[in-house]
């Protein structure tokens with residue numbers, strides 16, 4: 001993959017998909033800046049990844065912290081070639097009538113407003129350079145309605161809209177934007193899912209299993225690379241066939 005020397009910033013990089021993507025990107029020669037809240041995990045990741053990695057701890061739902069982290073990334077590793085907007089909050093699991101308004105606001109802020117802020121901060125420089133790529137992490141919840149988690153579904157559908165609107169706006173400028181859509185992926189996000197639920201997730205997946213963070217990371221790295229130079233405005237599922245099939 002054409003990633004040598006590229007500077008890629010990843011939000012939600014302390015664990016799971018973001019952390020696995022950092023591994024792949026560094027293996028392919030990129031420099032990475034890792035953003036998340038847990039400093040100790042970011043420090044450990046940078047220790048593992050070596051000089052190609054640095055971090056900026058931030059709550060991406062706090063605009064000032066997010067923008068400061070992006071500025072720190074540029075100060076550390078130079079201009080941003082790729083931005084992987086991957087951090088997300090799960091929101092609350094309850095029906096719409098019971099959904100707490102503060103939780104609804106929080107999940108919209110972390111999962112949707114924050115990517116909007118980040119894009120507006122980095123895009124002018126990408127357009128000026130005539131190059132750059134932005135990748136966002138969608139979900140089955142960006143593609144379908146799901147019961148009992150409206151805040152997350154609303155935010156992820158909005159994120160899909162942001163990705164497509166952005167891709168359309170900048171397609172002629174050399175900047176690309178795509179959405180990568182995980183199905184069920186084995187990350188800390190699934191830690192609270194009981195065994196029965198995990199079995200059901202695997203059973204609903206045509207491949208019959210939950211995916212690995214590495215399987216998602218390989219596709220994310222490709223979409224962030226110049227090898228995907230003619231790929232923009234796409235929602236690319238990494239889901240073992242779930243969204244593309246009909247189970248009767």
Ligand SMILES: NC(=O)c1ccc[n+]([C@@H]2O[C@H](COP(=O)([O-])OP(=O)(O)OC[C@H]3O[C@@H](n4cnc5c(N)ncnc54)[C@H](OP(=O)(O)O)[C@@H]3O)[C@@H](O)[C@H]2O)c1
Nearest residue numbers: 012014015016017036037038059060088139184185187189
């Ligand atoms: N795993 C799945 O099956 C699955 C399915 C569909 C979609 N996804 C999506 O995949 C993405 C990554 O999730 P994951 O599965 O890798 O889960 P994860 O391991 O729990 O990762 C979530 C990441 O987001 C960060 N984060 C959360 N809130 C944040 C905040 N306010 N500010 C900064 N960072 C924040 C977390 O770091 P800190 O806690 O250190 O801040 C962590 O690095 C998310 O967008 C999620 O919606 C995952």
